[in-house]
Amino acid sequence: MKEIRYRFEEENLLKSEPNALRAEDLKAEEMILNLGPQHPSTHGVLRLEVLLEGEIVREVVPHIGYLHRCFEKHAENLPYNQIIPFVDRCDYVTAMNNEHIYAMGVEQMLGIADQIPKRVEYIRVLVSELNRIASHLIAIGTYGMDIGSFTPFFWIMRDREHILRLLEWASGARLLYNYIWVGGLYYDLPIGFEERCREFVRYFKPKLSELEVVLIENKIFVDRTANVGVLPLDLAINCGVTGPMLRASGLRFDLRKVDGYSVYPELNFTVPVGEGKMGTVGDCWDRTWVRLEEIYQSLSLVEQCIERLLSDHKRTRDFDPQAVVPKKIRPARQDHYVRGEMPKGELGFFFRADGRSDVPFRCKCRSASFVNLSVLPEIARGVLVADLIAILGSIDIVLGEVDR
Amino acid sequence: MAEFSTLISKLRATWDDHLQPDEASGAVVVGAEHIRDVCAFLQSDPDCYFDMLSCLTGLDNGPEAGTMEVIYNLYSIPFHHHLMLRVIVPRDNPEVPSVSSVYRTANWHEREAFDLYGIRFTGHPDLRRILLPADWEGYPLRKDYRHQEYYRGVKVEY
Numbered sequence: 001m002k003e004i005r006y007r008f009e010e011e012n013l014l015k016s017e018p019n020a021l022r023a024e025d026l027k028a029e030e031m032i033l034n035l036g037p038q039h040p041s042t043h044g045v046l047r048l049e050v051l052l053e054g055e056i057v058r059e060v061v062p063h064i065g066y067l068h069r070c071f072e073k074h075a076e077n078l079p080y081n082q083i084i085p086f087v088d089r090c091d092y093v094t095a096m097n098n099e100h101i102y103a104m105g106v107e108q109m110l111g112i113a114d115q116i117p118k119r120v121e122y123i124r125v126l127v128s129e130l131n132r133i134a135s136h137l138i139a140i141g142t143y144g145m146d147i148g149s150f151t152p153f154f155w156i157m158r159d160r161e162h163i164l165r166l167l168e169w170a171s172g173a174r175l176l177y178n179y180i181w182v183g184g185l186y187y188d189l190p191i192g193f194e195e196r197c198r199e200f201v202r203y204f205k206p207k208l209s210e211l212e213v214v215l216i217e218n219k220i221f222v223d224r225t226a227n228v229g230v231l232p233l234d235l236a237i238n239c240g241v242t243g244p245m246l247r248a249s250g251l252r253f254d255l256r257k258v259d260g261y262s263v264y265p266e267l268n269f270t271v272p273v274g275e276g277k278m279g280t281v282g283d284c285w286d287r288t289w290v291r292l293e294e295i296y297q298s299l300s301l302v303e304q305c306i307e308r309l310l311s312d313h314k315r316t317r318d319f320d321p322q323a324v325v326p327k328k329i330r331p332a333r334q335d336h337y338v339r340g341e342m343p344k345g346e347l348g349f350f351f352r353a354d355g356r357s358d359v360p361f362r363c364k365c366r367s368a369s370f371v372n373l374s375v376l377p378e379i380a381r382g383v384l385v386a387d388l389i390a391i392l393g394s395i396d397i398v399l400g401e402v403d404r
Numbered sequence: 405m406a407e408f409s410t411l412i413s414k415l416r417a418t419w420d421d422h423l424q425p426d427e428a429s430g431a432v433v434v435g436a437e438h439i440r441d442v443c444a445f446l447q448s449d450p451d452c453y454f455d456m457l458s459c460l461t462g463l464d465n466g467p468e469a470g471t472m473e474v475i476y477n478l479y480s481i482p483f484h485h486h487l488m489l490r491v492i493v494p495r496d497n498p499e500v501p502s503v504s505s506v507y508r509t510a511n512w513h514e515r516e517a518f519d520l521y522g523i524r525f526t527g528h529p530d531l532r533r534i535l536l537p538a539d540w541e542g543y544p545l546r547k548d549y550r551h552q553e554y555y556r557g558v559k560v561e562y
Binding site (some may be wrong): 007177239240339348372400403404 | 486545
């Protein structure tokens with residue numbers, strides 16, 4: 001018989017994660033409602049402490065950390081190339097984007113960023129954009145499910161499966177790829193990948209318009225999301241919100257355009273911003289609409305990448321995707337902050353290299369979801385409980401990235 | 405980095421003694437007690453206009469060096485400028501004024517630095533642990549951290 005180590009005691013709950021609001025301070029008619037950590041609409045293990053007055057939310061206090069896996073502590077004990085699988089697990093639905101930005105940062109520190117072959121860069125952008133589509137599909141589909149529309153969730157899962165199969169074909173894994181390496185790639189694309197990608201784009205475009213008609217422009221969906229959770233632009237910038245949330249608030253700010261990293265300056269795409277078509281600029285509907293428009297842009301980027309990969313940067317017999325991969329990764333002594341656009345916003349890595357070892361002295365991950373979630377208490381004051389769920393869904397958090 | 409030197413001279417004019425530009429890393433070392441005012445100036449000055457705090461990092465230099473750092477990565481959206489500010493504090497009493505009244509981004513980031521490094525941010529509206537449980541012992545990202553043996557009767561070592 002194994003000894004039972006943990007004994008449930010109710011007061012333990014108050015010790016490990018005590019409420020920020022105190023019952024003694026409540027006014028008449030007010031109550032504290034605990035939402036989560038196990039709740040379908042919190043997209044993972046997020047706990048919200050909500051102060052309610054009847055049906056109206058007076059205060060929200062998010063409690064995070066239920067999925068904390070000590071990424072930064074692990075990163076201080078691992079060589080740079082071995083951190084990549086951990087970076088995958090930060091935001092587990094957009095692993096390719098995380099890898100791309102991380103690898104870019106280490107390459108910049110090593111000073112080999114300009115030696116990366118163009119074909120490698122195009123493949124990186126291709127797989128990142130495919131993964132961006134997958135992430136936005138999850139965002140839109142689960143958001144639809146949050147506010148009561150069930151069918152589109154199955155549609156997006158069906159279409160996302162095609163992307164996952166493609167990426168599995170390239171890397172061998174469905175979600176956590178470890179495909180983009182510092183200085184190169186694990187493998188070249190498999191033969192026939194480009195044709196299969198084109199087939200997918202052809203298949204997917206009508207499905208996307210279908211999703212737009214059935215979900216985004218649906219009257220029930222518009223009624224639930226338009227004019228709800230309006231995030232003013234100045235508040236968004238002051239809170240450090242980035243990604244589709246910031247663009248929905250009306251600022252044309254996309255790091256792929258602003259910083260122009262990788263081969264994005266050579267590709268044609270536009271940055272959609274929220275226009276308040278159904279309500280106010282920066283409401284929940286705008287955020288979803290911006291994500292949908294970004295899928296169209298990503299599809300166009302995928303098409304352009306395939307075209308280049310079949311013409312200018314063709315697959316050759318002697319092409320080695322690991323040609324520039326350094327044998328020993330030992331950056332010079334420096335502080336370096338790298339950032340890039342992942343589907344949720346700005347993903348940044350702060351590195352301090354001490355110049356003597358292969359492991360970073362400090363590796364901080366500035367994740368987009370963490371910062372985007374911190375704006376929730378600001379925009380959820382004074383809304384209805386049902387709208388709180390709508391606002392939370394529109395932020396598109398992945399708890400793996402919030403807690404790291 | 406032509407802008408860097410102009411920025412520095414502008415900053416120098418106001419905070420002469422409390423700034424040490426570190427040209428090699430492109431960072432500016434700011435005295436801990438002035439960081440809030442420097443950030444407020446950088447945010448509101450029309451020539452600087454650093455309206456976004458991209459990242460706030462806590463950092464431990466280890467017991468030998470005896471210092472901890474807080475690193476602020478500022479970004480100006482209209483001018484496309486980057487600036488890295490560094491605050492160095494002693495390891496035995498790490499205390500930095502909070503910038504969360506200037507940049508609200510700092511609110512959670514400072515809580516995270518407090519949680520993992522034990523750096524106290526004075527003037528922070530709500531300085532609680534954010535990622536770890538409230539009754540966790542020690543600050544895990546310090547270089548000399550040893551985790552506790554048991555957490556509520558559950559062995560921490562796996």
